[in-house]
Amino acid sequence: MNANQLFIDKRLTVEQIEFYNENGYLHLGKTLTDTGLAKMISECMDAWKKEKEDYNEEKNWLQNALLVDIHKKSKIVRDFYFEGPIPDVMTQVIGPNIKAATSQLTFKMRGNTKSFAWHQDNGYGELDPYNTISSLTALEDVDEENGCLRIIPGSHKQGQIDVSQLFKKDRKEQTVTIDLEVDESEAIPIPMKAGETIFFHCWTLHQSRGNFSKSRDRRILFMRYADANAVEVYNNRQPRLGKLLKGSTEFEEVANFEKDI
Numbered sequence: 001m002n003a004n005q006l007f008i009d010k011r012l013t014v015e016q017i018e019f020y021n022e023n024g025y026l027h028l029g030k031t032l033t034d035t036g037l038a039k040m041i042s043e044c045m046d047a048w049k050k051e052k053e054d055y056n057e058e059k060n061w062l063q064n065a066l067l068v069d070i071h072k073k074s075k076i077v078r079d080f081y082f083e084g085p086i087p088d089v090m091t092q093v094i095g096p097n098i099k100a101a102t103s104q105l106t107f108k109m110r111g112n113t114k115s116f117a118w119h120q121d122n123g124y125g126e127l128d129p130y131n132t133i134s135s136l137t138a139l140e141d142v143d144e145e146n147g148c149l150r151i152i153p154g155s156h157k158q159g160q161i162d163v164s165q166l167f168k169k170d171r172k173e174q175t176v177t178i179d180l181e182v183d184e185s186e187a188i189p190i191p192m193k194a195g196e197t198i199f200f201h202c203w204t205l206h207q208s209r210g211n212f213s214k215s216r217d218r219r220i221l222f223m224r225y226a227d228a229n230a231v232e233v234y235n236n237r238q239p240r241l242g243k244l245l246k247g248s249t250e251f252e253e254v255a256n257f258e259k260d261i
């Protein structure tokens with residue numbers, strides 16, 4: 001591998017696609033080289049420090065743990081999100097037409113022992129068709145001690161869980177927390193090494209516990225990919241805006257979105 005290479009290309013095997021279809025998630029393995037990881041950490045931390053303060057237990061999750069649109073603040077994230085290994089892989093599981101739907105940092109810094117409740121990602125923003133995928137890339141080793149993701153394999157098969165009542169009063173602010181009842185005995189942790197990626201279906205139930213490490217943060221790059229024709233169910237079925245990455249779209253506003261940037 002050349003020393004300047006940042007990303008590691010991936011192509012799913014038939015067995016991996018079957019595993020994903022059956023379990024609703026897949027551990028994709030290493031997608032960042034050591035050089036890529038170091039650059040990603042450096043640019044993400046520069047962006048983080050510009051907007052965030054140290055963890056403060058008085059503040060909420062949005063303030064403590066979330067930095068949205070990170071691809072607008074870091075070139076390497078932008079390149080990884082739009083042209084890295086994951087969009088190609090998405091064509092194998094979503095279909096030929098892919099757009100970028102969300103990029104954000106979800107950092108659970110040391111001291112943040114708050115858990116994130118069980119939910120489906122399509123609960124916080126229902127997109128149709130129901131094949132949107134969330135990918136998580138670890139910027140350091142993540143495990144049960146520092147709050148890795150936990151999921152329920154196969155839970156995507158139950159389909160969309162109706163949480164619309166929760167959002168009735170609070171659609172704009174989106175401060176609602178979804179906290180679904182699950183059978184904890186079915187949950188498994190998904191540890192990852194730094195530079196590795198996992199992805200999961202928009203209906204897969206997942207959560208994380210707090211970061212109980214005294215010496216390690218839990219820094220994750222979260223990116224969501226959707227079918228290029230996906231619409232926002234909660235927003236009168238308006239097309240979800242996002243850069244077209246693969247194939248084509250029936251929506252002009254998506255075809256033109258970020259074209260010139």
Ligand SMILES: O=C(O)CCC(=O)C(=O)O
Nearest residue numbers: 106107116121206207208
């Ligand atoms: O940051 C976490 O631990 C969980 C985040 C998550 O599940 C989400 O943003 O959907």
